Amino acid sequence: MDILTRLAYLVIRRRRTVVTVWVLLAAACAPLALALPDRLGPGGFDVAGSQSYQVQEALGRDFDGGAADPAVVLLRGEDAAAAVPAVTAALEDVEGVLAVRPGLGFGGQEAGPGRAYLSVALAGGQDDQVRAAERVVETVDEAVPAGVTADVGGRAALYVDVNAVSKKDLERAEIVSFPLTLLVLLLAFGSLVAAGLPVLLGVASLVVTLGLLYGLSLVSSLSIYVTNTASVIGIAVGIDYALFVVTRFRQELRHGLGVEDAIARSVATAGRAVAVSGLTVMVALGGLFLVDVAGFRSMAIGSMVVVALAVAAALTLLPAVLAMLGGRVDRFTLFRHRPTTGEGGGWYRWSRLVMRRPALFLAGVVAVLLACAVPLLDIRLGQPSASTLPEGSGPRTVMEQVQQDVGPGAAGPVEVLVPTPAGAGSAAGSAALQAVASRAEQVRGVVSATVAGASRDGTVGRVVVLGNSVTQSAEGQETIRLLRDALVGAHDLPAGVLVGGQGASDLDLTSRVNSRLPWVIGTVLLLSLLLLTATLRSPVLAAKAVVMNLLSVGAAYGLMVAVFQWGWGADLLGFTSEGQIQAWVPLFLFCVLFGLSMDYEVFLLSRMREEHARTGDNEQAVALGLEHTARTITSAALVMVTVFAAFSSSRLLAFKAMGFSLAVAVLLDATLVRIVTVPALMRLMGRANWWTPRWLDRVLPRLEAVAPPPAVITLPDVEAARTTSRT
Known part of the structure; x- marks a missing residue:
């Protein structure tokens, strides 16, 4: 008996204790969750040492x-x-x-x-x-x-408004997403009780997460964005994980297992997929730590904590509640779904259709995903100006008025500090400052450079440079790059010149993200590949999963660029494009999307592996695996799309782009990738799907569990089994 099965039976025996512990924990964390916003830092995106x-x-x-x-x-x-x-x-x-x-x-x-x-x-x-x-x-x-x-x-006031708007938008998104999510779950289950369980799990894990984050905020600075990211990720994965387990539990009851055995089997199979999926999401989110910026660390911490708690709730709280409910999980049924029917089911027939022409289906889907990804080649990263705020906001009004009165660059002047050891007021110091100002005025895009005082001890002079473009624009950022090239390290200017200011701060953050992004992607891909190989016991399946995830993430990125950088459909979504993507969005999206995409991959392939262990037939395993999981994957994807779409209604461009991209990526992943490319590739690879070198099999940790085949029951035993399940 493996560890998850033992955990399931332990939870079943201590069901009341487990539920009581979770209730007390949620009750203790609820007031802390409400107080959390007052403990969070409003910034966190400056680059130390830049x-x-x-x-x-x-x-x-x-x-x-x-x-x-x-x-x-x-x-x-x-x-x-x-x-x-x-x-x-x-x-x-x-x-x-x-x-x-x-x-x-x-x-x-x-x-x-x-x-x-x-x-x-x-x-x-x-x-x-x-x-x-x-x-x-x-x-x-x-x-x-x-x-x-x-x-x-100004920049600080911009963050004040951004934080206020994001808080209101978060509250509105939660209000909108919960009833829609409940409706989707009701359509998926047909039962009010079953539909309410995933919502219960999502809320419980989110409340406890926010309470724990309050405790972390007492010992470490956390960014205010931690609540947005934890809420988006927590609601989505919490509901999805519960959906996987509850669906499997109901299937096992229909196979005739008793309540306790059905729970144990569900935890050992769907629960194991949940655990591996959660671990993969956390590994992917851990890539944000490589950027070494406080804001990214906060988003990673919040998201990783909420995913860990969602997994813990799915493996403890949910089985305990199911043990209490038993067959009553189907109480208040409004309508009944036809159960999955194995070889006669619609998804079984679909998978067989795909596997008859696997190369054709695969080529079609890959062509669509690559076409969607093409705009990614033109991606431009930057930071937002106040123009991304709603009209009439203070920072936007001030920025527009300053641009009108003085010029575009006056809304974010460039600050140049010049060492003057002899004193800024001395002849040598004055000459050095004038030389820097004169050189700055020769840079393309600079309107003026003015000596604007010195430090209290006179050893550092200050030169203020105004450009002819908004500092957050591509032109403004290029001007700052040219200024640094012309002033920093020039042999005929003082050593130690520094170029800073609002636009330079944005440039430094963008540069940090760009320089660390390859390391983040490489680390996440490698760790995910190792984790999936250990889980699926197949390097071929693991590599296929990674490649397919990259394709779906690339397609989502491409559509994001087309909409939010090029402005396609901007009027429909109610925003004005700045011609660039906020620098942190692609980085955060990669980590989140790559992790979330594995939910469906692990859930689907784990079931296929079960069927292959039972039948020994590759095509039959693929068809039956899809038949038993496709409805769940579709429902789970619809839940995620609903949650993310609600967050895409944000008035802030970055969160709108994030919600849109997450919704699109999940939709593409759960449809084109999981129900088309997976069966097509599995058919083309044949026996290679299940191949593992002996040396690799010996060194890999045992993370997979292949459940025994469903119990075979005779017709006279069916009613007895149903009676057992109702008790």
Whole structure:
């Protein structure tokens, strides 16, 4: 008896204790889950050690009221100029504000009639600045006189609005997705009780996850995005895992097994597929740690914890509840599905059709997936500007007004720090600063470069550079690259020049993602291949699964580029494309999609392996495996698509792109890949599907379990078996 079977019987014997423990745990975690948002950091996407990070640190530490990304207050109205002193005085008392200066911080008022700007330098790192920006917004709203309107912009204020919008969108998505998910489950099961079990599992694992994350937040900084990612992933996998186990349990009851044996078999088969799938998802998500950025670590931690708890709930809480319900799992049945019928079923006949022309079906699907993936060749990564926020938001209003009054580059000036050991005010120091400014003005895309002061000890000078493009645009990012090429390390300029600022921070994050992405992909592919080989006992099946997953992920990426970069269907989805994809989205999507795609692969191939062990016939195993799992896979995919589609309604472009891409990828994976390419490839590979070198079989850990064939019962025993199942 393997470990999962022993676990199942233990849970069955201690069913009330297991349920009580989960209820108490959820009850204890619920208030912590509600308090979690107050413990999360609002930023977490600065790149430690980068040039932009060093510039930000130096400005806050060594300059009087300096900041690479100041908050910008825009006052509008006839009395805007008169309101400046009162607003300035109020802001100077705000915690986290280093200094308040008139204008945009690089000379003059820079505003037309009826408008005034204030530049507010904020202290600390990204998280501290965002918290300070929240206080700035509140203070400005209270200090501005009647007749004057005020908006706060800048990168820190952008994060404030992004976090607020994402929180509201998350709540709305959860409200929308749960009833739709319940409807899908009801259609899948036909029974209210059976349909409610996956929702119970998803909610329980998510609540406990958020409570545990509160505990982690006490010892480590977590990004606010952890709640979004944990919710999206947790709801989807929690419901899917429960769907797998409950479906198998009902099948075993129909085969005549008693309740306890049906639970044990379900945990040993579907439960094992759930465990391996969850482990694969966590391995894939672990790739985010290789980027070494706090925000990515937070998303990885939250997602991995919720997946681990979803697996734990599927293997403990769910069997305990099923043991209590027994045959009553089908109570309140609204309609009945025709049970899977083996060789007479529709999916069996479909798989046989595919296997009669495997090369034709395979070529057709691969052609479609490759065609969908073509736009990926044109992908451009970047960071969002305030234009991605809803119209009328403070940061977007300020950005648009600054661009109108001063120019596109003024919304995110480039900060250049120049070492001046002799003193910035000395002849040598002044000459060095002017040389840097002059060289900067020769760079393509630069409008002006102005010497804007020095550090308190005079050993570092500051040059502010304005470009002719928004710093987050492709043109603006190219200007920053050219500036670094021209200024950093130039033999005729001072050594140690640093180029930072808002746009440079975005460039550093994008560069970090680009440089680590190959390592993430390679590590995830290798670990997934090893895990699947151990699970399926077949290097051929494992390699096939990895290649098919890459095709479906590539297709999803291509469609994402076509929609969110090229703008296809943008009006239909209600957004305006910035001509690029936010840098963190493809990285996070790869880890999530590659892991989630394995859910269906492991569930399907595990059942095929069971049938092959029973029949010894490759084609029969493929056909029966698909017949017994296709309806479940389709239902599970529909659940995921429903959840992800609800999150794609977000007003934030990054989360909209993420929800859309996840929904499309799951849809492609569960249809074209699982029900077409899998039977086609299994037919073409034949006996090679089940081949394992002897040396490999000896060294691989034993993760697979092949269940014995269903019990054979005679007709007189059927009613007795049903009576047992009802008890």
